[in-house]
Amino acid sequence: MGRTMTDDFERMWADLTPIGRSAASGGYFRQPFLGAETELRAWFVEQAVARGLDVEADGVGNVVAWWDPPVGVGSEAGTAVLTGSHLDSVLDGGAYDGPLGVVSALAAVDLLRSRGFVPGRRIGVSVFAEEEGSRFGLACLGSRLAAGALSWGDARELRDRSGVALPDALSAVGLAGESVLSLADVGTFVELHVEQGRDLVDRGAPVGIASGIWPHGRWRFDFAGEANHAGTTRMEDRADPMLTYAMTALAANKQARLAGARATFGRVEVTPNGTNAVPSRVVAWLDARCSSDEALAGLVEAVSRQGLDRAGRDGTSLEVTAESVSSSVVFDAGLAASLAADHEGGDWPVLPTQAGHDAGILSAAGIPSAMLFVRNPTGVSHSPAESAQMSDCLVGVSALADTLERLAQGGAR
Amino acid sequence: MGRTMTDDFERMWADLTPIGRSAASGGYFRQPFLGAETELRAWFVEQAVARGLDVEADGVGNVVAWWDPPVGVGSEAGTAVLTGSHLDSVLDGGAYDGPLGVVSALAAVDLLRSRGFVPGRRIGVSVFAEEEGSRFGLACLGSRLAAGALSWGDARELRDRSGVALPDALSAVGLAGESVLSLADVGTFVELHVEQGRDLVDRGAPVGIASGIWPHGRWRFDFAGEANHAGTTRMEDRADPMLTYAMTALAANKQARLAGARATFGRVEVTPNGTNAVPSRVVAWLDARCSSDEALAGLVEAVSRQGLDRAGRDGTSLEVTAESVSSSVVFDAGLAASLAADHEGGDWPVLPTQAGHDAGILSAAGIPSAMLFVRNPTGVSHSPAESAQMSDCLVGVSALADTLERLAQGGAR
Incomplete structure (x- = not known):
């Protein structure tokens, strides 16, 4: 042929x-x-x-x-x-x-x-x-x-x-x-x-x-706050979930570097996602991977804890849900x-x-x-x-x- | 009647x-x-x-x-x-x-x-x-x-x-x-x-x-990096624009508080916005308002500068475009x-x-x-x-x- x-x-x-x-x-x-x-x-x-x-x-x-x-x-x-x-x-x-x-x-x-x-x-x-x-x-x-x-x-x-x-x-x-x-x-x-x-x-x-x-998984981070006017609402009167998210994304990066692991927030959905409105809600997905199951659990725990701490200061809330975890x-x-x-x-x-x-x-x-x-x-x-x-x-x-x-x-x- | x-x-x-x-x-x-x-x-x-x-x-x-x-x-x-x-x-x-x-x-x-x-x-x-x-x-x-x-x-x-x-x-x-x-x-x-x-x-x-x-306006912040696999790419090999964005959003909040002004990132668009991919691009809109035209220009300048500094450290880039500014x-x-x-x-x-x-x-x-x-x-x-x-x-x-x-x-x- x-x-x-x-x-x-x-x-x-x-x-x-x-x-x-x-x-x-x-x-x-x-x-x-x-x-x-x-x-x-x-x-x-x-x-x-x-x-x-x-x-x-x-x-x-x-x-x-x-x-x-x-x-x-x-x-x-x-x-x-x-x-x-x-x-x-x-x-x-x-x-x-x-x-x-x-x-x-x-x-x-x-x-x-x-x-x-x-x-x-x-x-x-x-x-x-x-x-x-x-x-x-x-x-x-x-x-x-x-x-x-x-x-x-x-x-x-x-x-x-x-x-x-x-x-x-x-x-x-x-x-x-x-x-x-x-x-x-x-x-x-x-x-x-x-x-x-x-x-x-x-x-x-x-x-x-x-x-x-490596063990790896996806976790959904639900940050909830209060929608409001981006101009008239004083900074101190806000419950802005974007801030809680932003800090959590930076924390994930830092924790992964410290652990020699991987952590990524690559997907984000904002509600209502308007320029002149403080968001009511930010949903973001954490992709995390470590060399051991224990290290992975520890990493997600550390990121969640830092997010929750910040939520307390922002007047927002955070709920973390595992969507899939592979050992x-x-x-x-x-x-x-x-x-x-x-x-x-x-x-x-x-x-x-x-x-x-x-x-x-x-x-x-x-x-x-x-x-x-x-x-x-x-x-x-x-x-x-x-x-x-x-x-x-x-x-x-x-x-x-x-x-x-x-x-x-x-x-x- | x-x-x-x-x-x-x-x-x-x-x-x-x-x-x-x-x-x-x-x-x-x-x-x-x-x-x-x-x-x-x-x-x-x-x-x-x-x-x-x-x-x-x-x-x-x-x-x-x-x-x-x-x-x-x-x-x-x-x-x-x-x-x-x-x-x-x-x-x-x-x-x-x-x-x-x-x-x-x-x-x-x-x-x-x-x-x-x-x-x-x-x-x-x-x-x-x-x-x-x-x-x-x-x-x-x-x-x-x-x-x-x-x-x-x-x-x-x-x-x-x-x-x-x-x-x-x-x-x-x-x-x-x-x-x-x-x-x-x-x-x-x-x-x-x-x-x-x-x-x-x-x-x-x-x-x-x-x-x-108050003087106010909208600025588009274009953060560009390099898409990559969220699992296999070492943290130190990334150019992740989400990190640059996150830090800029926190900086905007802080600058507005310091200035008694308003600054909000309420709208974000991520490309490709997939859980297991480091984003190639994050576009976010800053809504900023101050009591004077000078203070507003100073606020946006300060936020942009902090974003650019961080972009330098993240290996990403940032372009800021005014979309509308009202005196x-x-x-x-x-x-x-x-x-x-x-x-x-x-x-x-x-x-x-x-x-x-x-x-x-x-x-x-x-x-x-x-x-x-x-x-x-x-x-x-x-x-x-x-x-x-x-x-x-x-x-x-x-x-x-x-x-x-x-x-x-x-x-x-």
């Missing part, structure tokens, strides 16, 4: 490049269950069908394309090898976070076939829905449902910023909700992802392996070590990450999981500046194919 | 109560050139027509209902007496700010007629458009255009938060733009308004008179004194206000102007909690009628 892995990967990458891209910023808006992300899911199904893979799709936007062993080759139940990532993005995000793992998985299947590999176990290429939590606020929504970490009964209550309930958002793009695909047959999960930092640049490696994921994840150490070993130029680095991933959800659900990271020259992620070099991407595909080959052979992994 | 001033006022007030009211907050959403505010303007025209007044409406939403002297009574050009206010509200505002002045003006006309008063000069009841600046960002848009303080050429470039240009917003509700009514015939302007503080409560007076308006207004002192004198229980207080009003625009344009304030028990304004007692409102109507009677007699005022 004359086609090479490079052709396959580059062609697919070119297919995706324009979808959901903002002409203004160059960033991507691929929120779940809307135009661009729905187009990407349709594209994925097309790609799977074109490869003769069996498509298993559920009612919440998760899709797996299965490559089954030939008829007559017995595939032991519970040993399937799953690989993939997600197709949604944060608001104004980068091209690589998510799609790189999906495209690399399809390209790895192509590469294995071009090598004449015949799987002894089922290989699935997966796309999990709403990984970023950019619309319904709960990161890894699709994989949480599939892994049984979230019930449909709880998920159906989720609403987006406009008040649209999840079941309505799903039905608007022809998804029925309720039914969720089962991961019962999955024995191993491998997710390839663009690196979201510069460790691989510093270490001179094109690819790295994840050791685990520490430690990936399968043997799997990580085998993925890291024996590469040209030495072993690849094994590193922790501070970012949540579907692989963390599956790992927490008891499925041995691993992650491959592809070097990101800018180190920037969740931004149009996110990037990866084509040559590194192809090393990633090749490493993923090698991994699948090893895991999906007839014998033990 | 048996109808009394109380009937007239209460009936009109009851007409307006449900229009644009939020069931959730009890506050009003009467943004210019949208449903509720358009309904209010139509209501006003109906009321004027029912009273046999001549309606003069322009292409930008300003309306004056004229009560002309009887045929044969020569009304000297340039001596008309105008009274009125506005019908738009801030987002989630109160019932009184604006409509109280319009309804009181109509009720004052009713009262004068019931007294058998025959005007020797034209009396106009006015409604000026977009007084709050809640949609197009420029307060007193309609009166600025009418007074010649703003050209249609500049106004047509204004856009609302959704990017809708003023001419398109106008044409969506059947207004043609361009044509603006003339105030050339106006010799005096009197605006009745709910008080936006508690001075009249403290002084035990139902009504007060304005001495002048100090001193109302006609003789007019104010005559309005304040000779009431039951002594003279009414004469007070400065920190709020901008159409009366300030007309005064700055050389039209002798005055303002009557009606006591507000909560002192709260730009909020659903804004209030006035019916008995105080009726004292206001009566005082306004007395004022119009004196000003619109055949002789000198």
Whole structure:
């Protein structure tokens, strides 16, 4: 056929490049269950069908394309090898976070076939829905449902910023909700992802392996005060929740620096948000991550306490609600070590990450999981500046194919 | 007829109560050139027509209902007496700010007629458009255009938060733009308004008179940084504009307290506004007011300087743009004194206000102007909690009628 892995990967990458891209910023808006992300899911199904893979799709936007062993080759139940990532993005995000793992998985299947590999176990290429939590606020929504970490009964209550309930958002793009695909047959999960930092640049490696994921979560901070006229109300007569918020945002930054952790207020909603009115309410979301569960609880506690102290002085109130908290994840150490070993130029680095991933959800659900990271020259992620070099991407595909080959052979992994 | 001033006022007030009211907050959403505010303007025209007044409406939403002297009574050009206010509200505002002045003006006309008063000069009841600046960002848009303080050429470039240009917003509700009514015939302007503080409560007076308006303005603060992943980006590698904004908001509060002035950040827009992304940009609007033009310039300068210092430390940038600045207004002192004198229980207080009003625009344009304030028990304004007692409102109507009677007699005022 004359086609090479490079052709396959580059062609697919070119297919995706324009979808959901903002002409203004160059960033991507691929929120779940809307135009661009729905187009990407349709594209994925097309790609799977074109490869003769069996498509298993559920009612919440998760899709797996299965490559089954030939008829007559017995595939032991519970040993399937799953690989993939997600197709949604944060608001104004980068091209690589998510799609790189999906495209690399399809390209790895192509590469294995071009090598004449015949799987002894089922290989699935997966796309999990709403990984970023950019619309319904709960990161890894699709994989949480599939892994049984979230019930449909709880998920159906989720609403987006406009008040649209999840079941309505799903039905608007022809998804029925309720039914969720089962991961019962999955024995191993491998997710390839663009690196979201510069460790691989510093270490001179094109690819790295994840050791685990920091505990992390999202907390909603509700600051309430009293709306009033911005001109006539004396400063000392105000109950201005913007001040309480501002001080809390600075406190979060300081606490995270002191703890060697991460704390961010990246989302704020002000009511009524008028220039000449003291706000009645400011709602802000804290994203916090630490190296241990205890440190994370301590960080959020410290930020909340400083916010409450300031609320007392401002005459405002503060309520803190945990929206999602993910405990520490430690990936399968043997799997990580085998993925890291024996590469040209030495072993690849094994590193922790501070970012949540579907692989963390599956790992927490008891499925041995691993992650491959592809070097990101800018180190920037969740931004149009996110990037990866084509040559590194192809090393990633090749490493993923090698991994699948090893895991999906007839014998033990 | 048996109808009394109380009937007239209460009936009109009851007409307006449900229009644009939020069931959730009890506050009003009467943004210019949208449903509720358009309904209010139509209501006003109906009321004027029912009273046999001549309606003069322009292409930008300003309306004056004229009560002309009887045929044969020569009304000297340039001596008309105008009274009125506005019908738009801030987002989630109160019932009184604006409509109280319009309804009181109509009720004052009713009262004068019931007294058998025959005007020797034209009396106009006015409604000026977009007084709050809640949609197009420029307060007193309609009166600025009418007074010649703003050209249609500049106004047509204004856009609302959704990017809708003023001419398109106008044409969506059947207004043609361009044509603006003339105030050339106006010799005096009197605006009745709910008080936006508690001075009249403290002084035990139902009504007060304005001495002048503090200098005030709006400045846009553009904080720019670098979007990045909220989990993987080390605190020390960030350029987070939210931090620069937070510190600037606290600095504005502190500077205003020190200066006995007012400074508020009540409106904030964050890009991309996602929980797990360090923002690339925060835009916030400073509303600042001081007792002198110099003090106001000094306050904004001090806040900007502190913001720029912090931007240097955060690796972000800050650009400050004045969107509108109104100089100090001193109302006609003789007019104010005559309005304040000779009431039951002594003279009414004469007070400065920190709020901008159409009366300030007309005064700055050389039209002798005055303002009557009606006591507000909560002192709260730009909020659903804004209030006035019916008995105080009726004292206001009566005082306004007395004022119009004196000003619109055949002789000198």
